Amino acid sequence: MRALVTWQKKIFLLASAGFFVLSFAPRPAENQSGDEPLTKSKLGEKLFFDPILSSNRTISCASCHKPEFAFADTMVLSLGVNGQVTDRNTPSAMNLAGRIHLFWDGRASSLEMQALQPIAAPNEMNLPIAEAVSRLNADPYYARAFRNVFRTNASEKTLADALATYERTLETSDTPYDRFINGDDTALSPAAQRGRIVFIGRANCANCHAGEDFTADRFKNIGLYDGKKLTDPGRFAVTKDSSQLGHFKVPGLRNVALTAPYMHNGMFKTLRQVLEYYNKPDDFVRNGHNRDLSLSTPLNLSENDLTDLEAFLHALTDERFVKRIKK
Structure with a gap:
């Protein structure tokens, strides 16, 4: 699957170079x-x-999935119609072609399933x-x-198909990291290499x-x-499996430097805070319920280590966003 996605990314990059250079403003759907x-x-x-896909025609998918921020949002929680607050932080809509779980709790298993849910959600587009x-x-x-496209009228299926097909074009692979692993030893800074x-x-x-x-x-x-201040049950709300209480989908990291704030609840404003x-998880949340064993003890990374890690994460930024990330 990953090999197929890589091939698709390369073909898309070659076929759509102009798309990356120009802005993300929507093109007319028909010439x-x-x-x-x-x-x-x-x-x-x-x-x-x-x-048109929101009940009062005031917001679109792009209102929360902002193209200039790697199709994520800069708010802790996005605002739906009439200013209603959404349940979780808006994740990036990029690089999802190969994903098998969508949303923080994984309740959708395809982009077609995912595409329709924000439209119908009462505190999102409410339609x-x-x-x-x-x-x-x-x-x-x-x-x-x-x-013209489907040889039939709009339907639930064709609406989902159209939106999912567009989302599958939002793939990126032109980053310093990609150039480095493809043989350019100078593509990553010394800090990013460390x-x-x-x-x-x-x-x-x-x-x-x-x-x-x-x-x-x-x-x-x-x-x-922790069941007190932090009460979102995550994956448990979908599976009702008590062993998954507080579990959330591991997000991809491409363009992560653009998608602050972080985590399902947007509790961290910067990448440095995430690192x-x-x-040292206990410095932020004590008594986290069944925290993964890999975080049972502090990593004890130095300040230099954290700085180098942050440099590496910045190196996962696609070239179309470089000017924005340097501001």
């Missing part, structure tokens, strides 16, 4: 001159940025899917667009953040549930 045919991904992109479909079919542009060794070795980050997108697609309890937590 009025007829020169450029409408595709599923272009239709999905149009829908992703269109507030029942049946109503969303009726709205699209009543809109002259979208009625024509869905017939941080990579710490990441793989003494810090053991790669135990969970493994693979091409730096996630093992597992659920872990890192101690952010300091892993280094």
Whole structure:
């Protein structure tokens, strides 16, 4: 699967170089001159940025998944329609093509399943899917667009298909790290190279953040549930398995320097705070319920180690974002 995703990423990079150089503003879903045919991904992109999918037509998927921040949000908790607060921090919508669990609690097993849930969620876009479909079919542009792409009217299935197809284009692989592992020994700074060794070795980050997108697609309890102040049950809410109380999906780390704040509850404002937590969890949360054994004792990393680790994580930033991350 990872080999397939790598191949898809490389093809997408070659085919869409202009997309990376230009802004992330949505392109028109259809060229009025007829020169450029409408595709599923272009239709999905149009829908992703269109507030037509929210009950009061005020927010879109991109309102919380901001392109300039690697399709994540800068708020601890995003705001849905009428200013309603969402339940968890908004994760990046990038590099999800190979994922087998979506959302912090893993309640969706495909991008098609994931794409519809924020639309229907009362504190997000608050639009029942049946109503969303009726709205699209009543809109002259979208009625024509869905017939052109799918040869049928908009439906729950075709809406999910279009959005998921667009999300699968949001793959990145043009980072200093990628150039380094592909043979450019100068692509990583000395600090980032040292941080990579710490990441793989003494810090053991790669135990969970493994693979091409730096996630093992597992659920872990890192101690952010204590049943008192920190009460989100995580994966337990889906499985009802008491052994998964406080477990959350291990996120990928590509472009992580852009996606602050961090964790399912957005409790850490900076990458440095995240690293300091892993280094000494008890300094932040005491009595975390069934914290993973890998965090049972402090890592005892030095300040230099933490600085090097942070440099390595910055090196996972795709080139399209480099100017923003340097600001």
